[in-house]
Amino acid sequence: MTLTPHQEWWTTTELAASGLPDLPDTRQGVDALAERQGWRAHPEHARRRSCRGGGWEYNWRLLPARAQRKLLTDAAPKREAAPRRMDRDQAWAWYEGLPDAVKRKAADRLALLQKVEVLEAALGRDLAVRQVAGVTGTGARTIWGWFALIEGVRADDRLPYLAPRHRAEGPARTPRGKDCDPEFFDLLKSDFLRSSNPSFSSCYRRQLRVALQRGLAVLPERTMRRRLDQTVSPVTQVLLRRGMDAVKRMYPTQVRDKTCLRALEAVNADYHKFDVFVRWPAERGSSLPPVICRPQMVAFQDVYSGRILSWRLDQTANSTTVLLAAGEMIEDWGIPEHVLLDNGREFAAKAVTGGSANRYRFKVTEEDIPGLFTSLGCEIHWATPYSGQSKPIERAFRDMCDTIAKDPRFDGAWTGNRPEAKPEDYGSRAIDLEEFLRVLAEGIEEHNTRVGRRSEVAYGRSFAEVFDESYAVAPIRKATEAQRRLWLMGAKGVRAHSRTGEISFQGNRYWSDWMQGITGAPVVIRFDPADLWAGLHVYAHDGSYLGEAGVLDRAGFFDMEEARLLARARRQWMKAEREAALAQRRFTAAELGRMLDEVGPSEPAPPEARVVQMVPRKATKGGTPLPDQPARPADNVTRLPQRIDTTPEESPRERFRRALEIERAIEAGGPVTADQRRWLEGYQTTSQYRTERALWDDHGDAIFG
Structure with missing residues (x-):
């Protein structure tokens, strides 16, 4: 192969500026050298220029030897430097990331080289390579190339160096052909990474219209989707499209070991709202209709075994039911050492956990009475809010959603577990409370005694069997008669009467x-x-x-x-009455004001003296006026009559009765004087009115005897 410089013909000006060795650095010097050596005498290496300006140009072969060598060296192709070989740690780390197909190719190459090395002792490497190449159909030059890859490598490290090198680390390959405009990619990402979670196809179609209108370069949809997945991590996509809770679920959960516990060492509690309509009967003698609702159950579960220890049912979640369920658990089984509670208000109530150091609900004061679990010496733990996996009892509730809420005896009363999953017979039936309690007790007993449990402590047994086995040998704290008052009773701080010592409550x-x-x-x-x-x-x-x-x-x-339910009914009635009263107001105050502005002011009436001042006078001992202070005419003095109030003093109850009559008159639109209104407004701001009003709200006119 003959090398030829990239430029064969040179002018004297170009040669002077080229910096080639043994050539002058001026045009005059190069012309003198050409004349001395007779360059123009060689017509095959010298010619006149055909372009404008004329002149001579010479072939590179007329130049001195060192100048020719420089031109040929620059024209020779550059040999690429051999890639730096990875060390053994890098090689094995890279090899672990290869797919299985590439690893099999490396193993096949190693097996072929090992066959060559076996024959090498008897035939020599050259003959052994040709022998193996003829048998396997692999080229001899290919085998020699594989030997070059493992030259100087330990025998146990050959495998990663024989893997196909197109998988080796290196600079990322740039995409061939045209690329999309960065602005189009930014538009597509901004549209796709939104909390409304749009599909990629719809985002691509929208932004494609924008790109065509702006003249931006685009790429096909599948190409853009691959580029977005390579650029934006899956965690970032989930965070921007589905929120932080979805990202939290991507992190592996903590696995807690139950084998280190024993029965009743730790319990956890929570409320569960059943997906069943239940008819709650009205109290005997009450005029309120039966209530149809989805009942809520509070349950205490043993963490070690998973057994439901106690439960109570109510219309709403409240601390009273928590106390009753906790008391039933302690009465039947004993006092737990650790209590894991939900972070709801019903568990953080002062009657349940008052005095706990890590209780961060409600106002904490020095006069707070100790709650039930605090008084019993239980260590209280609070579950992470909005994290069902923090409470083992949530798994039991999920099981009850299938075994209890979907019981065939509740057919027609099941509400569905989501608003969009309502059954066709939604609301067609409600279960009587007595029947619901019977089926619920049966379902919880079946939940506790069902065999085949697969927890790390059950081994195919039931929750009840696991609990009974550990409970028989575990140290259990039983409650005394004095402690029994703590869980069977609510607690409240009050003040005894200052004269008699009696206590008024409810x-x-x-x-x-x-x-x-x-x-x-x-x-x-x-x-x-x-x-x-x-x-x-x-x-x-x-x-x-x-x-x-x-x-x-x-x-x-x-x-x-009953008091709590009746108070709720009274609040609903008062709300309805307020709404009915507001419906009577057809015009707002602003509308009334605009109407008055349109009417304009009325004709002013003549002024009337409204301030009456007593006129002092100087008097003698006899009461006659002095000569220098004549008496005023009688018609110029308005004498105020003396009023002697002979009305007996009202009791607080009678005073409230009078205020109540005025309020009723105002509501009925009856005649009420301005003085009565002013007195009522002032009286309503006193603590006496608020006290009497609270008693009247609870007991009505019965307080007047």
Whole structure:
């Protein structure tokens, strides 16, 4: 192969500026050299220029030897430097990332080279290579190339160096052909990475119209999708399209070991709302209709075994039901050491967890009474909000959604587990509470005794069997009679009457003769929330037991739950009445004001003196005016009559009755004077009015005797 410089013909000006060795660096010097050596005498290497300006140009072969060598060296193709060989750690790390097909090729190459090395001892490497090449159909030069790849490599490290090198690390290959405009890619990403979660095809079609209107270069849809996946990580796509909760689910969850626990060492509790319509009967003697709702159940579960220890049902989630369920668990099984609770208000209530150091709901004061679990010495743990995986009982609730809520006896009352998954017979039936409780108790018992459980402590047994086995040998703390008052009763801080020592609670009065010694003192009362007529147990604020107080006046409700439901009904009635009253106002205050502005001011009436001032006068001992102070005419003085109020003083109850009559007159549109309105507005701001109003809201006109 003959090398030829990329430029064969040169002018003297170009040669002077080329910097070639043994050539002058001026045009005159090169012309003198050409004349001395007779370059123009060789017509095959010298010619006149055909372009404008004329002149001579010479072939590179007339140049001195060193100048020719420089031109040939520059024209020779550059030999690429051999790629740097990876060290063994890098090679094995790269090899682990290769697909199985590429790894099989490397293993086949290694096996062929090992055959050559076996024959090499007897035939020599050259003959062995040709022998193996003829048998396997692989070219001899290819085999020699594979030997070059593993030259100087340990025998146990050959495999990654024999893998096809097109998978080796290197600079990313640039796409061939035209590329899309960066602005089009930014438009597509901004449209696709939105929380509304649009499809990529719709985003591509929208932004394609924008790109065509702006004249931007684009690529096919599948190409752009691959480029977006390469540019934006899957985590970023999920974060921008589906939110932080979806990203949280991409992180592996914590696996907790139950084998280190024992029965009743730790329990967890939560509320579950059943997907079944239940007819809640009205209280006996009540005019309220039955309530149809989806009941809520609070349940306590043993963490070690998974057994449901106790449960209670109610219309809504509340701390009263939590106390009753907790008391049933402690009465039947014992006191747990650790309690894992949901972060809801019903569990963070003061009656349940008051005094806990890590309780961050409600206002915390120094006078807070210790809650049930705090008084029993249980260590309280709070589950992460909106994280069902933090509470093992959620798995049991999911099981009940299938085995209990979808029981054939509830057919027609099942509501569906999502708004868009309502059954065709939605709302066609409601289950009586008594029947629901019977099926629920049966389902929870089946849940506890079902065999074939696959937890790390069950090994095919039931939750009840696992619990009973550990419970028989575990140290269990049983409650004393004094502690039993803690969970069977609610707790509330009150103040005894300053004169008699009696305690008023929920419309009832409680008193015993020993209470004369606690007049006006702050105390803590504990009571059975389901039976307020059973009396109160009174404790000092330091926790010491003082005694029992019996009920004096059964004027209030005998059940706290009934009082809560009735109060809710009263609030709903008052809301309806307020809405009906607002419906009577056809025009707003602003509309009325605009109408008055359109009418304009009326004709002013003549002014009338409204300020009356007593005229002082100087008098003698006899009462006659002095000569220098004549008396004013009688018609210029308005004498104020003296008023002697002979009305007896009103009691607070009578004063409230008078305010109530004025309020009713105002609501009915009756005649009410301006003085009565001013008195009512001032009286409504007093604490006496608020106290009497609260009693009247609870008991009506019965407070007037």
